[in-house]
Amino acid sequence: MPDAIRRSRSETAGRILIYGTLVLFAVYFLVPLFVMVITSVKNMDEIRTGTLIALPQQPTLEPWLKAWGYATIGVTNEGIRGFFWNSIRMVIPAVLFSTLIGAVNGYVLSKWRFRGSDTFFAMLLLGCFIPFQVVLLPMARTLGFLGLSESIWGLVLVHTVYGLAFTTLFFRNYYVAVPSELVNAARIDGAGFFRIFWKIMLPVSTPIFMVTIIWQTTQIWNDFLFGVCFSTGETQPVTVALNNLVNTSSSVKEYNVDMAAAIIAALPTLFVYFVAGKYFVRGLTAGAVKG
Amino acid sequence: MASLVIDNVTKAFGRVQVLKGIDIAVDAGEFLVLVGPSGCGKSTLLNLIAGLESITTGEIRMGDRVVNNIPPKDRDIAMVFQSYALYPNMNVRRNLSFGLETRKVPRAEIENRIQRVAEILQIENLLERKPSQLSGGQRQRVAMGRAIAREPLIFLFDEPLSNLDAKLRVEMRTEIKKLHQRLGTTIVYVTHDQIEAMTLADRIAIMKDGIVQQFDTPDGVYANPANLFVAGFIGSPAMNFIPVSLSRENGHLVAPLVTADGRRFTVPVPADTGALAPEREIIMGIRPENITDFQEGMQSWAHIAALECGVNVVEPTGPDTLVYTEVNQTQIVCRLCPDAAPKAGDTIRLAFDTTKPLFFEPGTGNRIEG
Amino acid sequence: MPTDARQPGLASLLEAALPKVVVAPSFAAMLVFIYGFILWTLYISMTKSTFLPTYDFVGLAQYIKLWRIERWWVACRNLLVYGGLFIFFCTVLGLMLAIFLDQKIRIEGALRTIYLYPLALSFVVTGTAWKWLLNPGLGIERLVREMGWSSFTFDWLVTSEMSIYCVVIAAVWQSTGFVMAMFLAGLRGIDDAIIKAAQVDGAGLTRIYWKIIIPSLRPVFFSAFIILTHIAIKSFDLVVVLTRGGPGYSSDLPATFMYAYAFTRGRLAMGAASAMMMFAMVMAIIVPYLYSELRRKRDA
Numbered sequence: 022m023p024d025a026i027r028r029s030r031s032e033t034a035g036r037i038l039i040y041g042t043l044v045l046f047a048v049y050f051l052v053p054l055f056v057m058v059i060t061s062v063k064n065m066d067e068i069r070t071g072t073l074i075a076l077p078q079q080p081t082l083e084p085w086l087k088a089w090g091y092a093t094i095g096v097t098n099e100g101i102r103g104f105f106w107n108s109i110r111m112v113i114p115a116v117l118f119s120t121l122i123g124a125v126n127g128y129v130l131s132k133w134r135f136r137g138s139d140t141f142f143a144m145l146l147l148g149c150f151i152p153f154q155v156v157l158l159p160m161a162r163t164l165g166f167l168g169l170s171e172s173i174w175g176l177v178l179v180h181t182v183y184g185l186a187f188t189t190l191f192f193r194n195y196y197v198a199v200p201s202e203l204v205n206a207a208r209i210d211g212a213g214f215f216r217i218f219w220k221i222m223l224p225v226s227t228p229i230f231m232v233t234i235i236w237q238t239t240q241i242w243n244d245f246l247f248g249v250c251f252s253t254g255e256t257q258p259v260t261v262a263l264n265n266l267v268n269t270s271s272s273v274k275e276y277n278v279d280m281a282a283a284i285i286a287a288l289p290t291l292f293v294y295f296v297a298g299k300y301f302v303r304g305l306t307a308g309a310v311k312g
Numbered sequence: 313m314a315s316l317v318i319d320n321v322t323k324a325f326g327r328v329q330v331l332k333g334i335d336i337a338v339d340a341g342e343f344l345v346l347v348g349p350s351g352c353g354k355s356t357l358l359n360l361i362a363g364l365e366s367i368t369t370g371e372i373r374m375g376d377r378v379v380n381n382i383p384p385k386d387r388d389i390a391m392v393f394q395s396y397a398l399y400p401n402m403n404v405r406r407n408l409s410f411g412l413e414t415r416k417v418p419r420a421e422i423e424n425r426i427q428r429v430a431e432i433l434q435i436e437n438l439l440e441r442k443p444s445q446l447s448g449g450q451r452q453r454v455a456m457g458r459a460i461a462r463e464p465l466i467f468l469f470d471e472p473l474s475n476l477d478a479k480l481r482v483e484m485r486t487e488i489k490k491l492h493q494r495l496g497t498t499i500v501y502v503t504h505d506q507i508e509a510m511t512l513a514d515r516i517a518i519m520k521d522g523i524v525q526q527f528d529t530p531d532g533v534y535a536n537p538a539n540l541f542v543a544g545f546i547g548s549p550a551m552n553f554i555p556v557s558l559s560r561e562n563g564h565l566v567a568p569l570v571t572a573d574g575r576r577f578t579v580p581v582p583a584d585t586g587a588l589a590p591e592r593e594i595i596m597g598i599r600p601e602n603i604t605d606f607q608e609g610m611q612s613w614a615h616i617a618a619l620e621c622g623v624n625v626v627e628p629t630g631p632d633t634l635v636y637t638e639v640n641q642t643q644i645v646c647r648l649c650p651d652a653a654p655k656a657g658d659t660i661r662l663a664f665d666t667t668k669p670l671f672f673e674p675g676t677g678n679r680i681e682g
Numbered sequence: 683m684p685t686d687a688r689q690p691g692l693a694s695l696l697e698a699a700l701p702k703v704v705v706a707p708s709f710a711a712m713l714v715f716i717y718g719f720i721l722w723t724l725y726i727s728m729t730k731s732t733f734l735p736t737y738d739f740v741g742l743a744q745y746i747k748l749w750r751i752e753r754w755w756v757a758c759r760n761l762l763v764y765g766g767l768f769i770f771f772c773t774v775l776g777l778m779l780a781i782f783l784d785q786k787i788r789i790e791g792a793l794r795t796i797y798l799y800p801l802a803l804s805f806v807v808t809g810t811a812w813k814w815l816l817n818p819g820l821g822i823e824r825l826v827r828e829m830g831w832s833s834f835t836f837d838w839l840v841t842s843e844m845s846i847y848c849v850v851i852a853a854v855w856q857s858t859g860f861v862m863a864m865f866l867a868g869l870r871g872i873d874d875a876i877i878k879a880a881q882v883d884g885a886g887l888t889r890i891y892w893k894i895i896i897p898s899l900r901p902v903f904f905s906a907f908i909i910l911t912h913i914a915i916k917s918f919d920l921v922v923v924l925t926r927g928g929p930g931y932s933s934d935l936p937a938t939f940m941y942a943y944a945f946t947r948g949r950l951a952m953g954a955a956s957a958m959m960m961f962a963m964v965m966a967i968i969v970p971y972l973y974s975e976l977r978r979k980r981d982a
Contacts, residue, residue, distance in 0.1 A: 047797070073815065073822065133701035145708075146972060155720050157944065158735075159723060205362070205384075209411070245805065246919065250945060260807075282810075290804070294798075295795075298798070301798075301801075
């Protein structure tokens with residue numbers, strides 16, 4: 022049957038085309054990471070003489086040690102170590118506060134709606150989308166007024182406040198899908214507002230806590246705008262420090278140190294992504310599509 | 313056990329009036345069924361009784377207590393939900409005990425009650441399971457168990473059987489009835505299924521558009537429907553509604569019926585009243601079981617009229633065979649003994665029970681009493 | 683003796699108020715930190731504030747001045763170019779990858795992981811990586827020359843007319859996976875029966891995709907467009923790291939313009955005016971979107 026054979030041949034060609042394209046793009050997405058990694062273990066001589074994708078002849082961890090411990094960033098010579106810890110000290114409380122408050126907000130907005138709660142939700146939703154430039158100036162004044170400017174707690178406050186819109190949205194959308202009959206059953210069983218939250222809602226909330234915590238961790242860790250506007254010198258988060266290192270104009274460029282520092286700055290979020298990718302993607306689509 | 317009085321209760325969501333003055337009163341220990349099509353307000357009414365939503369105007373009394381502003385937890389009620397609403401994170405035992413713990417019932421007493429409820433409902437072997445590990449029927453039992461364990465004044469059931477398959481539904485229906493006979497507690501039961509309503513209820517409130525159309529015993533609503541809606545809603549297959557134009561023949565008021573092939577016969581109408589008079593267009597209602605196969609000897613029965621007509625469709629159901637034919641340009645259904653079943657296209661002789669027709673006003677749908 | 687409970691008790695009143703009490707702090711924070719701050723920025727943009735806010739009202743003078751600044755025009759033109767290309771490439775590539783991945787690919791899980799990992803990275807890290815790859819001396823240019831094409835030049839990063847395209851390249855690299863994930867979710871949501879029906883009707887695979895599947899992804903296109911536009915208008919980090927807005931201010935975007943005027947050049951009022959312009963751009967797109975979303979949900 023020539024017809025069938027011809028079709029299967031064109032089908033095979035199609036499969037090859039599809040696989041070829043997919044693999045090509047996988048390479049495209051991987052090359053920058055690959056180049057970063059190999060560059061970070063080359064010495065500067067090799068970088069000057071070799072090409073981007075040439076494998077290191079004499080691999081060295083020196084750039085990593087320097088990036089971590091003694092590279093010059095701003096006015097200090099202590100690498101990005103301190104800034105890395107700044108980010109951690111900022112991320113943990115900010116994620117914790119914004120997630121917990123968001124959970125309670127979401128619970129109220131889905132299961133204890135009152136006159137005006139829908140308006141509140143719509144206003145909050147709009148808050149998810151504002152360009153933060155529009156709040157930078159008053160926020161800077163407010164942090165100064167509160168005595169929090171250029172402190173890590175100031176950044177914690179900023180990230181908590183502007184994270185609330187998203188965390189509330191996440192929890193509200195999740196809790197809307199939990200049957201209201203459960204809440205009614207518990208009310209008839211004599212449970213009040215907080216008891217229902219603790220005993221009925223929280224036990225079924227593990228997935229949405231995962232999604233929210235991962236989303237918030239990634240967002241806050243990766244933030245640059247708030248960091249660069251509301252912190253200076255020793256209190257800067259790692260993203261700002263990385264930019265200062267990369268865009269310094271004072272000393273000789275050390276690309277290997279830049280790459281090592283970039284990978285260090287990316288490691289926590291990459292780790293989260295590879296460990297809990299399922300929740301990561303769910304957060305992306307939930308936060309974005311469901312709006 | 314407590315009586316329940318619903319006194320001129322209304323409920324509005326914003327500008328939408330969902331309940332328009334409901335009056336229902338049942339004695340302690342009665343089984344009340346609220347039935348009606350979706351959107352009739354029956355579930356809203358149940359939520360008002362439960363206290364899950366607030367009353368706009370009117371009063372609800374349980375026993376001699378006005379409960380309008382008492383929160384659900386203090387009304388001493390228990391509720392079984394359509395989706396069962398079992399707490400997914402707790403096993404069956406914890407589901408049964410949750411409400412009792414919240415009410416600070418002593419531990420030993422809780423154990424006691426769980427044991428007894430589990431025996432009654434035969435769910436002893438399920439106590440350690442999570443709801444996700446139960447079948448639909450088992451979940452239903454647990455949901456009822458949770459309500460029974462509470463030993464409330466009043467049970468509320470919100471379409472508890474509608475998520476079960478047909479066979480299980482009939483079984484559970486019988487169990488609920490047995491349970492009521494055993495516990496004797498007042499029950500308010502919401503359903504859209506008129507058979508459930510008929511089989512379970514001591515009294516039925518049939519609702520439509522936020523109004524109670526009729527509040528009566530099952531026999532009462534079946535035999536004496538207050539209006540076209542009730543007459544059509546209760547009974548399966550539904551009552552036939554035939555438009556007739558009354559006339560006077562031989563000094564008697566009659567309703568003439570004409571079959572598709574032009575045969576004419578008349579049904580006597582009880583008496584002249586203002587509404588029942590010659591030239592009046594009215595609607596005659598007759599249940600399918602009152603038009604049946606014509607058997608030997610029936611000629612002599614005064615209340616039987618013979619009716620010859622062509623058969624359009626035949627539907628055997630097992631115990632009966634339903635036969636569709638046409639009278640006054642309206643399709644009607646008759647209930648025949650399977651032995652006498654004709655084929656489509658046959659002409660058959662039917663026995664029409666002339667004592668059974670009911671008469672309704674065409675515009676308002678109200679019943680015209682003879 | 684009948685207990686009368688027509689009046690709700692104090693305890694139940696408190697219980698009823700609890701939900702409102704619990705969300706009240708968030709509500710207040712939202713009013714102050716979002717809406718109050720927007721109003722403040724709006725007010726500042728109508729003053730002559732420089733390093734410190736002053737409250738002398740000058741109306742729309744700053745906006746008029748803003749639209750006379752060459753650098754702001756460059757930033758807006760760049761946003762159009764960058765936004766347009768960014769949205770176009772992300773959508774086309776994302777859709778293509780999603781459709782290909784949906785063909786029962788054996789290694790789908792691994793490929794998806796690879797396509798999506800850039801999303802976990804900060805734009806600062808992405809910028810650092812691409813700054814190195816696009817380095818005119820040592821990056822791709824050098825690589826191609828070493829491979830034999832000795833006259834190859836690729837110096838967009840340091841060329842005024844081309845530097846904004848470098849930002850496009852890096853941004854597309856980072857966000858394509860996201861669009862792919864959205865389209866893939868959309869494709870998985872399409873009822874198989876529709877495709878079977880089309881096959882029974884005799885339509886070929888390509889035709890099914892063009893005529894049935896891609897048109898039914900319309901809502902995803904819509905969402906993707908909104909989100910990508912939103913990302914584009916807010917783009918800041920990538921430009922700062924990759925080009926610092928340069929050479930000169932040739933690759934400035936509104937966000938970097940705002941930062942430069944408000945935080946480094948001490949022109950608060952001008953910075954505020956540019957921030958309000960960005961706000962207006964975002965609202966022009968988001969408000970109709972949210973409105974239609976909310977209405978659709980209410981109808982559903």
